[in-house]
Amino acid sequence: MKIGTAESRAGELSTGYVEATQLPTGGAEKIPVVVAEGVETGPTLWVVGAIHADETTSLAVAHDFVDWLNPDELAGRVVCVPNANPAGFRVNGRESYYHGDDPNRYFPAEDAGGARPRKVQELINRRLFDRITDSADAVVALHTSWVGSASYVIQPRVTHGDDRTEDEARALADELTDLTEAFGLPVVNQYSQSREISEGLHRSLSGAAVREAGIPAFTPELGGRYIVEDDARAYGVEGLKNVARTLEMVAESPRTDPQLEPPIPHPLKRSVHPHTDTAGVVQYRVREGDAVEKGDAVADILTPHGERKTTVRTEEDGYVLSRHEGATAYENDPLLDLAVPDDDPLVVPHESAE
Ligand SMILES: [Zn+2]
Structure with a gap:
């Protein structure tokens, strides 16, 4: 499999870059990618970090998770994008500087119509999204919240009636719930759909992956931003490991005890x-x-x-x-x-x- 310049081979870890757009200063915006290609067939798990580029714990979790993977003992494939927003990262900020707003509100939405040409951030996200939806069986979009935050998982709602039947939507929601529970942090469902749309969250990576592509996808919020928080980092790495176990990508039984329980009952x-x-x-x-x-x-x-x-x-x-x-x-x-x-x-x- 080839993703950008990363060419994967069974039992190996390959690194490379996806060219996202040309830069006016010459050269290209390049998004780093790591592919761990297993020796046995299995699902493809995408792990995407730091699209809000100041959410440093998400970057550390992506790096740690790749470090833990052993392609020689892996079934399937992990594709990891540790830092999905290089333009934000260069200036140590949350947004990208292309148009100074939230890059995690520019993933594709079929009904985000309009005649205007696509902004560059939409093109960048579309190029990344197409690669994700080409191969992904599951997507984990790693984030952190504000300084002074608990660790939890945001679970998108699943829609039916557009190009998905209600039964298909329920099956997708079940797959998604298995993974969010496996992550082991309190699960917090997304806002109502109308609020999700008005906040642009249907065009976040996990929102678009579920809504547009029918791929189970969710968003861990791992503590606060700006510095790597060690407890949140440990939750994130263990959560990803347990997702890999649950998808039977590694020969370890999944743990069933949560890492952290909410102080009040679900849902x-x-x-x-x-x-x-x-x-x-x-x-x-x-x-x-x-x-x-x-x-x-x-x-x-x-x-x-x-x-x-x-x-x-x-x-x-x-x-x-x-x-x-x-x-x-x-x-x-x-x-x-x-x-x-x-x-x-x-x-x-x-x-x-x-
Ligand atoms: Zn974020």
């Missing part, structure tokens, strides 16, 4: 809540991992002199995934990412993004 979904209606200086009363109940005070908003202007309470039960970074609050700024009880189905009728 859970993402919620950005609460917001402050008062501008000021934020002082949190909770931290990542804390369970909260409706009415609990989660933060105080202070004056510039440090006096309390107001106390912000949660209107939802849940637990804290992340505090938002910084102490600055404008009116209606969100304060927390929460995991809250999820009453919505995981398999839902397809809604158009237009």
Whole structure:
């Protein structure tokens, strides 16, 4: 198999680059790729890190996982892209500098129509996505969240009614659930589909892989960004190992005990809540991992002199995934990412993004 300049051979690890676009300064934008080609047939697992290029733990996890693989004892193939956003990485940032916004909102969506020419980030993502969907049986898109975050897994919802029957969607959701549970971190379902679309998350890598290509794909959020967090790094590597075991790519039984349990019962979904209606200086009363109940005070908003202007309470039960970074609050700024009880189905009728 050839992916970019990486040419894989059974029992070997090969490295190379996928040329993503030409640069105005000469040469090309090149995305690094590592292929571990097993000696026996089996599934192809893609592991993609650091599309938000400041999410350094995801890069370390990708490197560590490749290090652990032994192609001589592997069934199938692992294709690893440790750093899917070289333009962001060069400037130590989250975005790429092509147009300064989130590169993980530019993967293909059939109904993302419009007559305008594709932006360069869309072309880059399309070239990577085509290689992924050519071969992938499963995709793990490694991420981290904000500084001060718990580790968890985001599970996309699965749609039917477009080019997938409801039975096919249920089968895909079952495959996906096996893998997210195997990862061993608390599973938090994606927002409702309409919110997912309005946030552009249907065009994230895992969103597009599930929605457009019917490939089981999910997003581990491994602690916070900017520095490698050792506990999150260990969760990520063990999670990937257990995905490989579950897919029977390595001759080890999968572990069935979770690495980390949520402090409140499943099923859970993402919620950005609460917001402050008062501008000021934020002082949190909770931290990542804390369970909260409706009415609990989660933060105080202070004056510039440090006096309390107001106390912000949660209107939802849940637990804290992340505090938002910084102490600055404008009116209606969100304060927390929460995991809250999820009453919505995981398999839902397809809604158009237009
Ligand atoms: Zn991210």
